[in-house]
Amino acid sequence: MSAASLADRPAVVARRSGLHTFEQSRAFSLALLAPILIFFVILNVIPTLWMIGFSFYRYNLQSPTAPRLAYSVTEKGILTQLPLDNFVKIFNDIDLWNAFGRTFWFVLLAVVIQVVLGVLLGFLFWGSAKMPGRRVALTMLFTPMVITPVASGLFWRLMYEPTFGVINFLITVFGGQKIDFLTNNNWAFPAVLFVDIWMWTPFMILMTLAALGSVPKAELEAAEVDRMSFFKRLWYVILPHGKFILMLGILLRTIDAFKTTDLVFLMTKGGPGNVTDLIGLRLYRFAFDSLNIGFSSALALVLLMIAIAFTSAYLWVLNLRRRSEQST
Amino acid sequence: MQSAAKTRLYYGSLWLIAIVFFLPILWIALASFKTNSDILNIPPSIIFLPTFEQYAKTIFGTGEGVSNTIAYFRNSLILSIGSVLMAIIVSFLAAYAFSRYKPKATNFLMFLMLSTRMVPASASIIPVFQMFNAFDIILHHAGLLDKDTTFFRGFPGVFMLYTMFSVPFSLWILKGFIDGVSQRYDETGYVNGASRLHVIFKVVLPQVRPGLIAAFIFNLIFVWNEFLFNFILGSTKTNTQMIPYALAVGLVDSGGNLNWGYIASLSVLYVLLPMVMIFVFQRYLLVGMTFGTVRGEV
Numbered sequence: 001m002s003a004a005s006l007a008d009r010p011a012v013v014a015r016r017s018g019l020h021t022f023e024q025s026r027a028f029s030l031a032l033l034a035p036i037l038i039f040f041v042i043l044n045v046i047p048t049l050w051m052i053g054f055s056f057y058r059y060n061l062q063s064p065t066a067p068r069l070a071y072s073v074t075e076k077g078i079l080t081q082l083p084l085d086n087f088v089k090i091f092n093d094i095d096l097w098n099a100f101g102r103t104f105w106f107v108l109l110a111v112v113i114q115v116v117l118g119v120l121l122g123f124l125f126w127g128s129a130k131m132p133g134r135r136v137a138l139t140m141l142f143t144p145m146v147i148t149p150v151a152s153g154l155f156w157r158l159m160y161e162p163t164f165g166v167i168n169f170l171i172t173v174f175g176g177q178k179i180d181f182l183t184n185n186n187w188a189f190p191a192v193l194f195v196d197i198w199m200w201t202p203f204m205i206l207m208t209l210a211a212l213g214s215v216p217k218a219e220l221e222a223a224e225v226d227r228m229s230f231f232k233r234l235w236y237v238i239l240p241h242g243k244f245i246l247m248l249g250i251l252l253r254t255i256d257a258f259k260t261t262d263l264v265f266l267m268t269k270g271g272p273g274n275v276t277d278l279i280g281l282r283l284y285r286f287a288f289d290s291l292n293i294g295f296s297s298a299l300a301l302v303l304l305m306i307a308i309a310f311t312s313a314y315l316w317v318l319n320l321r322r323r324s325e326q327s328t
Numbered sequence: 329m330q331s332a333a334k335t336r337l338y339y340g341s342l343w344l345i346a347i348v349f350f351l352p353i354l355w356i357a358l359a360s361f362k363t364n365s366d367i368l369n370i371p372p373s374i375i376f377l378p379t380f381e382q383y384a385k386t387i388f389g390t391g392e393g394v395s396n397t398i399a400y401f402r403n404s405l406i407l408s409i410g411s412v413l414m415a416i417i418v419s420f421l422a423a424y425a426f427s428r429y430k431p432k433a434t435n436f437l438m439f440l441m442l443s444t445r446m447v448p449a450s451a452s453i454i455p456v457f458q459m460f461n462a463f464d465i466i467l468h469h470a471g472l473l474d475k476d477t478t479f480f481r482g483f484p485g486v487f488m489l490y491t492m493f494s495v496p497f498s499l500w501i502l503k504g505f506i507d508g509v510s511q512r513y514d515e516t517g518y519v520n521g522a523s524r525l526h527v528i529f530k531v532v533l534p535q536v537r538p539g540l541i542a543a544f545i546f547n548l549i550f551v552w553n554e555f556l557f558n559f560i561l562g563s564t565k566t567n568t569q570m571i572p573y574a575l576a577v578g579l580v581d582s583g584g585n586l587n588w589g590y591i592a593s594l595s596v597l598y599v600l601l602p603m604v605m606i607f608v609f610q611r612y613l614l615v616g617m618t619f620g621t622v623r624g625e626v
Contacts, residue, residue, distance in 0.1 A: 028524065032425035035418040036495060040437075043492040044444050047455035054458070121345060131339045139607040140350035145617070146602040147353070148553035150572040151595045154579065155352045158359065158588060164368045166355060173371075202349060203617060210614050210624050245622055252618060259448040262555045266576060284450035288560065293458065300451035304443075307451075311443035318621055 048304070055086055055298035061291035086298035095274070096282065096299070103279040106189075107257040110196045115250055117197070118204020125205060126212050142206065144199045153266030156195045157182065183272050192267055192276050196260065200253060207249030211242030244321035251317060255310045279303065353599065360592035367588050382593040397574070397594060404570040408551035411487050415494035416502075416543050420536075423502035424528055428514065438503070441496040442619065449556040457560055460485050482566040489557060494547035501620025505539030506532060538612065539620070545609045546616030549602045571598045 059067035090096055128134055144152065159167050162180035172178060181191040215238050223233045261280035264270060270277035270285070283303065287296035347354075359367050361378040386397050426434045444452065460480035467473040467480075479485065509532055517527040533540075555572040562569040575595055581587045606613055611625045 026429075029425045029429035029431065032421040033431070036422035036499070039418060039488065039492050039495060040441070043456065043488060044440075047452070047459050050459050051455035054455070124345070125342060128339070128342055131342060133343075135607065135610060137343055137346040138610060139603060141346040142606055142613060143353060143599070143603050144349055146549050146553075146606055147599045148555060148572045148575075150553075150555045150575050151599060152352070154575060154591055154595065155356045158592075159352060159355060164370050164372065166372050169371055198349070198352065206614060206617060207622075210622055213624050248618065248622060255446050259446075261448055261450050262572075265556075280448035280450050283448065283454075284556070287450065287454045287457075293454070296454055300447075300454050303451040304447050307446040307448075308443045311439060311446050314446075314621075315439060315442070 051297045051300055051304075053297075054294055055301050056084070057294040057297075058085070059292075059294035061293060067294070086295050087302075089295060090299055090302060096279075098274065099277055099279045099282045102189075102275075102277065103258065103260075106193060106196075106260065106278055107254055109193055110200070110257045111250060111253050113197050114201045114204045114253060117201045118249075119208045119246075121201070122205045122208020122212065125209060142202045145203050149199070149260075149262035150266050152195060152199055153263050156191075156198075157267060160191060182268050185272055185275055188268055188272055189275050192264055195263060195267065196257065199263075200256070203253065204249055207245055208242075211245040211249075212238065214245055215241040244317060244324065247317045248314065248321075251310065251314045255307070255314070258306070258310070356592050357596050359588060360596045362589070362592075364587075364589045367592070382589040383597075386590055386593040386597070397597075399564075399567070400569060400571050400574045401597075403567050404552060407487060407490055407568065407570060408548050411490035412494050412498075412544055412547040412551060414487075414491045415498050415547060416540060418491075419495050419498035419543070420502050420533070420540070421528075423499055423506050424532060426499075426503050427506040428511070438500065441499055444492075445496045445619070449554075453557055453560055456489060456557075460561070478566060481561065481563075483568055486558075486561050486566075486568040489561065490551050490554070493554065493557070494543075494551060497547060497550070497619045498543040501543045501615060502536060502539050504620050504623070505536040509535045539615075541609065542612035542615045542620070545605050545612060549605060549616075552601060 054067075057067045128137075131137065159165050160181040162168055162178055167181075168178045179187055181187045219237050219241075220233075223237045228236070259280055260278055261284060264276050264278050264281050265284070268276045270281050280303075283296055283299050286292050286299060290296075358374070360382050361380070362373070362376060363379055363381060366373055366376055425431070426438070463480045464473070464478050468475060473479055513531050513535070514527050517531045518524075522531070552570075553572065554570070555576065558568070558570050558573050559576065562573055571594065575591060575598070578590055578594065579586055579588075581590070609616075614625065615623050
């Protein structure tokens with residue numbers, strides 16, 4: 001049955017059963033959609049348009065001058081500056097490029113390490129169905145990803161603490177020198193990265209377990225009977241089924257790591273210097289410390305575009321998965 | 329019994345991994361039972377006389393260095409439960425319409441909704457902050473609102489923001505579940521003379537209960553955990569500051585001292601809810617952490 005005829009069916013059935021005219025009308029479906037659309041328009045569409053508008057303005061809450069367009073027109077009607085002045089500034093801002101670069105490395109390292117660790121541990125947890133106390137163990141394992149980054153940032157600040165922190169205590173026990181992790185230029189970035197890895201490796205374990213769970217039992221048993229080697233099994237049996245969920249997990253992690261703001265806000269506020277200044281935090285500071293609304297709107301728009309690109313990739317994988325499920 | 333020993337070793341190592349991931353939380357929980365001076369001990373004390381002093385101070389204390397914990401908890405509970413319920417109601421209706429009437433814009437709208445959750449929080453709050461301020465000024469000028477009260481910068485605005493924050497995920501998960509309910513159920517209902525509303529609430533709704541539960545639990549956790557929106561829009565006056573806010577500003581007390589006892593006890597009280605949720609509703613963990621796009625159990 002095609003999708004179109006399916007879509008017509010409720011209406012057809014409704015007519016046959018003599019439903020009230022309003023309930024079978026288009027208006028009824030609009031009435032169902034109205035509440036969500038109202039929320040969406042007020043809290044997403046209008047703010048986004050607002051932001052697009054401001055991105056063409058020079059508008060700083062700290063400066064006494066009223067907001068004005070980022071370009072000016074001479075008496076002869078010639079543009080002296082581009083309307084996209086804010087975007088040009090973003091493009092030319094070397095600090096911002098560095099923040100993007102830092103974020104890129106943060107995302108890359110965090111995701112790669114989490115995926116490797118998560119997949120390995122996920123395979124290890126694969127046979128745990130009959131483990132005693134499994135539910136408690138999994139709750140402990142998955143807790144890091146369901147607590148707010150604010151709390152985990154604070155937990156780790158307590159442990160990284162240079163004078164009485166437990167990590168520095170252990171370092172001195174083993175004869176090392178105390179390190180003030182969060183104010184040390186070389187250590188702050190790895191220290192924050194480590195916390196992100198702690199928080200989100202369980203997520204990749206979860207996704208790996210889901211991917212392994214999506215492999216049909218019959219095929220695994222057949223591979224067992226055929227005495228396939230582990231790598232052959234991985235390549236020919238597990239990956240064809242599990243790869244989509246794994247890809248979705250990797251994409252979700254990439255998006256989330258890219259969004260990281262709270263964690264660095266709580267742990268280092270971007271310092272020391274700029275070494276942990278990720279793009280989300282940088283944007284926050286442009287908007288709410290420097291109160292530069294025009295410029296930060298433009299930057300937020302750039303990040304929105306990146307988010308839309310990520311979302312498209314995510315839906316693309318989701319569709320791939322649906323298609324492969326339909327074909328089998 | 330070599331294989332039994334092997335199994336025990338295997339399970340033992342899995343438990344060890346779980347405990348290693350849990351250690352930082354265990355450490356803060358331990359600290360919350362220490363006195364303020366014990367927390368600063370070197371070497372850190374592992375065996376000590378547990379005291380509930382920190383909890384008593386955090387929950388009941390008023391005055392120096394201790395904020396109004398009960399109020400923070402109340403705000404957190406009201407805002408998260410209320411806005412998530414609201415989000416689930418509007419998303420359920422919309423998900424039904426998307427699933428059954430298939431309007432042309434379905435895919436596009438679903439895509440837009442999802443992408444709003446993929447933007448860094450600091451990017452999405454900038455225009456909302458501007459807009460809420462402007463709306464309130466307009467309301468004041470129009471005389472619809474008292475000069476001293478706020479609407480968008482007050483409780484209703486924050487409530488709406490969190491509702492919208494919970495909508496994308498609720499919509500995605502519920503549409504997935506409603507798609508899974510065969511249209512034959514609807515048809516049987518109609519043929520038997522049921523109204524459309526009856527079909528929606530009495531035929532379809534009971535069948536998507538797992539989706540409703542997962543949407544509720546995980547949105548609750550996400551709103552419970554949300555910080556940046558709250559940090560910018562929340563205020564004591566309008567009862568909109570939540571616990572993450574209290575944690576973020578509570579480390580340094582009014583005397584300028586670090587107050588780890590307060591942080592430890594408050595964060596232990598705070599992580600109880602998410603932990604209990606994922607313990608009780610573990611089978612929804614997967615669907616909950618993937619915006620409803622991957623279903624299955626672990």
